[in-house]
Amino acid sequence: DAKTTQPNSMESNEEEPVHLPCNHSTISGTDYIHWYRQLPSQGPEYVIHGLTSNVNNRMASLAIAEDRKSSTLILHRATLRDAAVYYCILVTGANNLFFGTGTRLTVIP
Amino acid sequence: KAGVTQTPRYLIKTRGQQVTLSCSPISGHRSVSWYQQTPGQGLQFLFEYFSETQRNKGNFPGRFSGRQFSNSRSEMNVSTLELGDSALYLCASSLRGISGNSPLHFGNGTRLTVT
Numbered sequence: 740d741a742k743t744t745q746p747n748s749m750e751s752n753e754e755e756p757v758h759l760p761c762n763h764s765t766i767s768g769t770d771y772i773h774w775y776r777q778l779p780s781q782g783p784e785y786v787i788h789g790l791t792s793n794v795n796n797r798m799a800s801l802a803i804a805e806d807r808k809s810s811t812l813i814l815h816r817a818t819l820r821d822a823a824v825y826y827c828i829l830v831t832g833a834n835n836l837f838f839g840t841g842t843r844l845t846v847i848p
Numbered sequence: 849k850a851g852v853t854q855t856p857r858y859l860i861k862t863r864g865q866q867v868t869l870s871c872s873p874i875s876g877h878r879s880v881s882w883y884q885q886t887p888g889q890g891l892q893f894l895f896e897y898f899s900e901t902q903r904n905k906g907n908f909p910g911r912f913s914g915r916q917f918s919n920s921r922s923e924m925n926v927s928t929l930e931l932g933d934s935a936l937y938l939c940a941s942s943l944r945g946i947s948g949n950s951p952l953h954f955g956n957g958t959r960l961t962v963t
Contacts, residue, residue, distance in 0.1 A: 771949050782852070782938050782954025783891075826891065834904040834947045838891040
């Protein structure tokens, strides 16, 4: 089964960039990498996804290693509203999802 | 545009009972998927429905089942409840479904407590 591993927690100062890593060494060629974040008492919220190339959107950037065994979610300037648990998820070609354990991001004012 | 609505928000049941949870997707979304979230196991995929057909199922026992109606609303049923079924149950809707890699829009969940 596809698996992802993430650090349990990370801290960042407000307005600094944040790099959230995810390892997915058993990824298959058709597996997509998705990132979601979850605030307290809410369902997860979509952040970004990609397959092979780096991706950018208004919320974040996703950097995918050349061998695709790891990826990094980049928040360019952390704000207090970015404090959440960030999940790295593999979406397989067989319509299945495998969630990481999540990284709790603390943003320090 | 209204978001994904899950009802009820909280539920307390006794071991051995059964429970039905409801999920109303975003208008126009034909995919509804369900997830279990617990402190011990984290987030786990239960199943996905697309246009009333179950597309895939995660690694859960047959006590967990679901269905989707013609208006895309979905229900999840858990029979013969066990203490370990206590969890936050989340549903998500999407335009093209999990295989289409369209973003999942989650509801805020139903918190089920089994005593």
